[in-house]
Amino acid sequence: MNLAQHTTAEIVNETYQTSGHPLLEDPKMRIRNTNVFYGAKQAIFDVNLDIGKNQVISMIGPSGCGKSTFLxxxxxxxxxxxxxxxxGQLLLExxxxxxxxxxxxxxxxRVGMVFQKPNPxxxxxxxNVAYGARIHGLTDNKVQLDELVETSLIRCGLWKEVKDRLGEPATGLSGGQQQRLCIARAIAVNPEVILMDxxxxxxxxxxxATVEELIHELSENFTICIVTHSMQQxxxxxxxxxxxxxGKLIEVNDTSQVFTNPEHQLTEEYITGRIG
Amino acid sequence: MNSSTKTDASRAVEALFDDRELLALKRAAALKRRNRSEKRFRWAGRLSITFGMACVLFLFTDIISKGIGAFTQTYVDVEITFDQDQLGLTPQSTELEIKAASFGSFFKKALREQYPEVTERKEKRQLYALFSSDMPLILRNMVIANPALMGTTQTVSMIADDDFDTYYKHSYGRDQDEGDQIGRLSDLQESVVDSLVKSGAVVTKFNTILFTNSTSSEPELAGIKGAVIGSILTLLVTLALSFPIAVATAIYLEEFAPTNKLTDFIEVNINNLAAVPSVIFGLLGLAIFINFFGMPRSVPLIGGFVLTLMTLPTIIISSRAAIKAVPPSIREAAYGMGASKMQTVLHHVLPLAMPGMLTGTIIGMAQALGETAPLLMIGMVAFIVDTPTGITDPATVLPVQIYLWSDSPERMFVEKTSAAIMVLLAFLIFMNGFAVWLRKRLERRW
Structure with missing residues (x-):
């Protein structure tokens, strides 16, 4: 930890440049010069980042680095x-x-969210699945709503497991099932972006593993931003x-490059396990 | 001096690190002390529970032993001939005619006929006094209900006067010294009772009067019906006002209000209001509702207003606690789905907080049910014989009735006081049981 602070002070100055390729052409979301404050304390410093369409972008970093706040x-x-x-400026389309x-x-x-702890x-x-459609008035009748619930559950691979007990409390599901239900709930309103904390x-x-597979499948149709502690993930x-x-965005790159050939010293230290 | 203590201390610490045996000894001593104090604490707890239970047990035994007698009433079966000539009535008489007839003297005559040996005026009075002064009225109502009774002889179950009843239930047939005797019967009356008992005319039955009559100056005719209905009406007004107001306040304060000096001030004041003596709310009600707005006194409507003021803080505080207990993750989930603040509250927070809110409400209601002082201030302490039929009829409530009866010297009122307390306690236990049931039921769903 001492090492980390030492290197931070040395390497990251007040004005800094994000390494790699934070900007894209025709992105889904554009984040420019964004600062976030909690009271007097600044949590996010001048972040510039583009989030590509139908891509999964993951945000990694040590605890308290502001990735969840940013999300x-x-x-x-x-x-x-x-x-x-x-x-700052945060643009969606x-x-x-x-x-x-x-x-x-x-x-x-339009920008749905899945949380750290499954919270059906x-x-x-x-x-649970029908709730979004209900409050946003997406379906006209019960048949449509049934169809929507079924489609959403199928897309999350949960349909087979729960189709006989749709009326039972969601809190009776296992943790993994609950989380997939939360994803089903989020995609039932067909958002453009899904944030996963x-x-x-x-x-x-x-x-x-099941949820990761699901994320992979969903990335065909949705833009996904995922905050994770696990570099493997x-x-x-x-x-x-x-x-x-x-609170600073140090490096953005293709995943393969970040993990094989990081540009920034801090990134390298983090992925090799020297800080974090 | 200072340095030598220091060296002592450092030597002692050194010894601790050197000598594991010493360490073990010290630990053992500490453990012993700890176990002892734990044991002491456990016993203190047991003792206080025993003391509390003993007090409750004593209270209950006392109330039940005093009040159980009020649930029975002594009746005397007397044969009465509805004499057409004396009353001047026939089976065809109209209600108006029946009402005009003199049932008082008819009743007295009927009694005199049963006891021809009673001749003196004073003795006659004592004879009449053995029966409830309402008997002529009851006989009249019998005839109004069924004019065909005229000219027939009926066995009428006559309500015994309270002195008769008390004497029969508590003293009759028991060896007692004069001084110990309960009741205020004269020798003549006692002999009449004795002969009545021997003839098998005296029976004790379940006392329906207690539940079908309102209060009366005659103990044997006094019941709690009016007070119970007054209590129910008052509580309905209280519930209808305090629940929505309190829940709305709690939701606003917890979910919508900005955190600033003003909301802090309101919060502190709500907490303080919960501790204000209830009689103050009565004075407030008297000053505002009755004196300023000129509303009628003694009515359940104003009683409900006053009790609403009194219970609001209780319900608000428990409702806020219930809302606070709703996990933030549920709110986040709802916000994340695009629910508005109102939807989040109505769809998710409120259903989860409802059991806690209802429990708080019922506890507040139970408090209101047992409240006397503020109602005295707004005149619900009046002697009201009529049963109230609406929230603007003069009424009294159960605890006030208890308070009024407890002031009366007659032995039978002592009994009835305890009986009314038992009914009040039954209501309270029922309400608390209902709160527990409701909580279980609403919580079990998820």
């Missing part, structure tokens, strides 16, 4: 925290998501990887 800016989940203040004209309800329908609603499995950290290895599921360190 939660992308669908304005930080709005619920009073002392949180966000500066060239539209500023912090614009006054944007309704946060609408935004979150304490309602039935069916109601360490979706596997509360799951066992087998459930993790980042390597397995993502096309691009962003490395955060103490």
């Amino acid at each position: 939660r800016c992308l669908n304005r989940m930080n709005d619920t925290i009073d002392i949180c203040r966000i500066e 060239e539209q500023d998501i912090y614009d006054k004209k944007i309704d946060v309800v609408e935004l979150r329908a 609603f304490p309602k039935s499995i069916y109601e 360490e979706p596997c950290s509360a799951l066992d290895p087998i459930a993790t 980042a390597a397995r599921v993502s096309q691009r990887t962003a490395y955060f360190h103490l």
